[in-house]
Amino acid sequence: GSGGFRKRKHDNFPHGPRREEKENVNPSSALMTSFKSFQLELDTRHDKYERLVKLSRDITIESKRTIFLLHRFTSAPNGEEILDESEVKLDAVRRKIKQVAQELIGEDMYQFHRAISPGLQEYVEAVSFQYFIKTRSLISVEEINKQLIFTAEDREETTVTTSNSHDKQPHTWSLKVTPVDYLLGVADLTGELMRLCISSVGNGDIDTPFELSQFLRQIYDGFTFIGNTGPYEVSKKLYTLKQSLAKVENACYTLKVRGSEIPKHMLADVFSTKTELIDQEEGL
């Protein structure tokens, strides 16, 4: 490994005294002992980080699938089915988040935040999308976190928490989505809402675009309130948000100006020029 590489650099240097001194290092000195424990501590931490990265990936994938599913929702009869299925999927995601919470017990959240942040953002995007479809409003971060309080209910955990146990402490885990992850997830949500807008027009729904336009504008206003005081990622997403908002506003404009001229079933074609191409590019 790197040890061998380093030795080569010292080839033009006397070997004798150096080798001798290195052999004199006592492997069980206090310093060496503490470094051995450092090794263990760092390895354990890195392993945990990797486990969290894997969980985060799983969370991301399943959340994305949920979003795709939700895009198939219409007010048609199977709409209810789709919502139910999305709930099942999100429950699966939450089970993964529970594992994340369990990994993070007693740990400093900040160290591992980068491992799980992408997954959590995707989850926020998915759950807020579902919430919007159901209620036409924006889910709050408190509401999200309420769903992320877990208790020991599975079979293998009840052995620890029977009512007769001496240890009266019920095992609960919770994960708090940070404000930053929430914001980034909501920013991504706007992209999905923009797609929803375009596709709803194709379905002949000419009310949704206007609702979405208003809704997105409110979100945009909220973001400008934060402006550049947030982290870099937020500013970056703000730019994309502006574009999404513009697309939606243009769609509303087109509907307003030309909607009455064009039969509903042809409306989709009106939007199929630039916007659909861009949608395909942005698609996964």
Place this chain on the structure above:
Amino acid sequence: VPKKCQKAREHFGTVRTQLESLKFHEHWRFVLQRLVFLAAFVVYLESETLVTREAVAEILGIEADRERGFHLDIEDYLSGVLTLASELARLAVNSVTAGDYSRPLRISTFINELDSGFRLLNLKNDSLRKRYDGLKYDVKKIEEVVYDLSIRGLNKEATVGAGGEK
């Protein structure tokens, strides 16, 4: 819809105030590492040993572990220690200039032990790893000093054997 969106706007307001908290740890990192180095340096000058993590925490008045934001993270401790190595390389050189020919030998023993210790660690490609890469240059510099002394017969004392007992 507008009513609920109004709620969202208020929410963004509260979110804004909380955005700052996570930044602080990063801001403190550099200062913390610097302080670790200084504590380690003082302890070395006093006792020629490596200050322990617990001792540093005590000197700095921080909790050794896990307090939000202000705990002494192992990586910060190790970074500070690596800075100590660089400073000791400098000290070795200046010791010779000042006529102290035995200190460099003791520093050399210490640094070699430190290097052996660091080799045990599996580091990721982060800032700690980069700083660790600098350790070999410190080791080399100190070895050069020792070498210069030994070929000129200036290290009258025998190399301190079994140097790892500190």
